[in-house]
Amino acid sequence: MNRPRKNNKHLPPCVYYKHGTHWYVKKGKWRDIGKTVTEALAEYARIIETPVGGMPDLIERVYKHHVKTVSENTRKQYRQAADALKKAFQQFSPAQVKAKHVAAMKLAGAAKPNMTNRKLSFLRTVFNYAVEWQEVDSNPCVGIKRLPEHQRDRYLTDAEVAAIRGQAGPRLQIIIDLQFLTGQRIQDVLKIRRADLTEQGILFKQQKTENKLCIAWNDELRAVVERAKAMHPKVAALTLLYGRTGRAPDYKTVLKQWHDARIAAKVEDAKLNDMRAKSATDADEAGVNATALLGHSSAAMTKRYIRRRKGAVAEGPSIRQVLDVGQKSK
Numbered sequence: 179m180n181r182p183r184k185n186n187k188h189l190p191p192c193v194y195y196k197h198g199t200h201w202y203v204k205k206g207k208w209r210d211i212g213k214t215v216t217e218a219l220a221e222y223a224r225i226i227e228t229p230v231g232g233m234p235d236l237i238e239r240v241y242k243h244h245v246k247t248v249s250e251n252t253r254k255q256y257r258q259a260a261d262a263l264k265k266a267f268q269q270f271s272p273a274q275v276k277a278k279h280v281a282a283m284k285l286a287g288a289a290k291p292n293m294t295n296r297k298l299s300f301l302r303t304v305f306n307y308a309v310e311w312q313e314v315d316s317n318p319c320v321g322i323k324r325l326p327e328h329q330r331d332r333y334l335t336d337a338e339v340a341a342i343r344g345q346a347g348p349r350l351q352i353i354i355d356l357q358f359l360t361g362q363r364i365q366d367v368l369k370i371r372r373a374d375l376t377e378q379g380i381l382f383k384q385q386k387t388e389n390k391l392c393i394a395w396n397d398e399l400r401a402v403v404e405r406a407k408a409m410h411p412k413v414a415a416l417t418l419l420y421g422r423t424g425r426a427p428d429y430k431t432v433l434k435q436w437h438d439a440r441i442a443a444k445v446e447d448a449k450l451n452d453m454r455a456k457s458a459t460d461a462d463e464a465g466v467n468a469t470a471l472l473g474h475s476s477a478a479m480t481k482r483y484i485r486r487r488k489g490a491v492a493e494g495p496s497i498r499q500v501l502d503v504g505q506k507s508k
Contacts (some may be wrong), residue, residue: 181298182367190222225269233267233275236313240304248372251365267268272308279317283373285323287333291325298324329376333485334448334456341443349409349419349427350435355402359469360393361457364450369420369426384473458483472491 194201200218201223202209211221240299245253249256257281264419266283267275271395280301287294302319309317332378339358343351365385372382379394380403393399403418410420436450454472462468462484 186221189205190219193218193222214433222375224274233272234264236272236308237264237267237304239305241309244303249386251386255296256300259293259297261305262297263301264380266297271318272305272314275305277321280318280322284325287430288325291327295327296323298322306454310506317357329482330449331456331485332447332449332452333459334445334452338443338445339453339456340438340450342445342448345439345442347435348405350432350439352402352406352409353419353427356396356406357450357453358457358460359396359399359402361454361461361468362393362473363454364432365429368419368432371416373416375418382473387473389473389475391470455483455485 185195189195189200190246192203194203200211201204201211201449202211202222209225211225211351212218231273237260241256245256248256265432267279270279278300282299283301284294287297298319302317305317305319308314339354343354345353351363353367356362357364360367360380360382363384364384366382369385370380370382376392379392380399381388381390414422419427433450440448458468458472458480461471462480468484469477472480472483474480
């Protein structure tokens, strides 16, 4: 049973006035709810009253409706964003969400711009549907700009890849080679099926974009595929990279194997998907169409993967004229 107040008896339970503002205190956490009593009481009411048909309900309805038309990978990203948004706005009704609340969420997530931008993008979608369904009058995300994302510029040198590969097991070596030779995302490489090995090359349906492309055979690619088949010659598996369960190798397991090989090779800051960037960069410098290799719809998308961009070539002036004039003046 709570002890009766000695001061600020006009304030509701768990609300205190200190240092010029009102605080809502719950489970040891102090939350600023406003300098004036009016502001504090309004925010207090919003906190303790879970709205009927609130934001969590709207977010979940939009998620179920919207993901019907997106890829599996995008669906996973939306699920992650939806769960985070439901937690952030669990005490709000849709009409209570204002631009200042969206801006506050953006500011709080500044240290993780990629994830925060994903949440902003999905929240904007949520309110677009809410406007269309006439549940709110406007979208509070309008005018809220995305956070600048830091573009990764790490390029793995041939020596670094060779060092990591030298510490990897036979299957991880095949995975590294396949990712470099095809330029595909690691998830798509791991899911190569025997049926994807066509006469023309390896057929990919990219998980993220659902784009289809075929990476044509060359001697090196054929050799890597044969090495993969030779690992389990007596197994009639559906996938090329046969795992313990009979399915494609688990991504987390492969990631752990890469991490261990990288540590053993003493290579710093090397991610498994940096092999895709290396593939794009090396292809571009060799005069190969990197955009087609990666399956992008535009060269602008591919530029994010090109690590060593060639600068402009300029010629300096000649000093001969300066010397000639100097000789004549003597």
